[in-house]
């Protein structure tokens with residue numbers, strides 16, 4: 001049995017008629033960049049998240065960078081990001097011309113640890129940018145309180161948490177001034193190419209972000225500033241509009257699959273991910289000793305396991321310049337060394353999950 005980490009093909013086949021018809025409409029109108037299809041998706045997504053505005057952009061990295069650019073940060077201004085996330089989170093800070101400051105994560109939630117953030121705040125701190133890692137909403141109450149106390153802006157990197165809901169509010173609207181999403185194909189809401197989105201309630205910031213993302217143009221050739229070229233294309237918008245209607249069901253299926261793994265792995269020497277309010281399991285990562293051996297065993301038995309992520313970001317060559325030492329971010333480093341992501345997608349079957357669990361059991365039985 002071969003089980004991929006993510007199965008995009010099965011999902012496409014389940015909604016093929018809807019998708020094919022939507023793509024045909026885009027071809028029929030030749031509305032390829034921004035335009036009516038992007039506008040429709042933006043309206044639907046803003047309503048779904050519960051925000052006044054949504055702006056479709058070219059990818060999730062740009063979503064973060066455009067949001068940060070709208071804040072007019074100075075080169076010495078600091079943005080606090082988690083030490084464990086995809087590099088896009090910190091890259092966007094540099095793209096917006098500000099300084100990356102890493103803070104450790106909480107070993108339980110795997111998201112920004114509010115205490116570590118408190119310790120990282122300086123007179124130059126302007127923004128705290130939590131990531132809802134693996135689909136689990138970060139501790140926004142504590143981070144929001146810190147931001148309010150120090151007069152900082154909160155921006156949510158909700159790239160892994162489309163649709164996650166805490167106390168009636170969706171990720172991207174959990175107290176952040178701005179919420180940012182990636183619609184990379186493997187995300188819970190994924191396009192069929194690169195795409196991203198930004199949500200907010202503030203009219204002025206929304207207008208400013210739209211100008212930045214469209215070459216600094218307030219109208220056709222009225223460039224009021226230099227911006228970037230980051231717009232959603234019509235095909236991606238059409239796919240996303242179709243898929244948005246399924247998102248809540250798919251997220252529920254992921255929660256069911258996560259509970260299914262928890263049951264099957266009970267009693268094995270692995271740590272299953274802590275469930276939390278709104279967790280929608282973009283990734284289902286266990287912690288284990290002998291991580292690399294187990295990973296090899298899984299892959300040798302047809303299980304497409306992965307690692308999210310193999311290094312804490314400050315340990316990467318890309319951030320050598322910051323001069324961090326091993327042990328500076330103990331929780332992020334420990335998680336990076338011990339986590340394995342198991343296959344999870346809405347269509348995963350109980351038989352597939354049985355096979356994954358049996359393969360893990362076989363590994364420990366042989367030790």
Ligand SMILES: *Cc1c(COP(=O)(O)O)cnc(C)c1O
Pocket residue numbers: 059060061062085086088089131157159160181182183184194195196
């Ligand atoms: C995927 C991802 C991004 C970037 O998204 P792209 O669309 O690939 O540019 C940003 N942050 C996090 C946490 C992500 O997982």
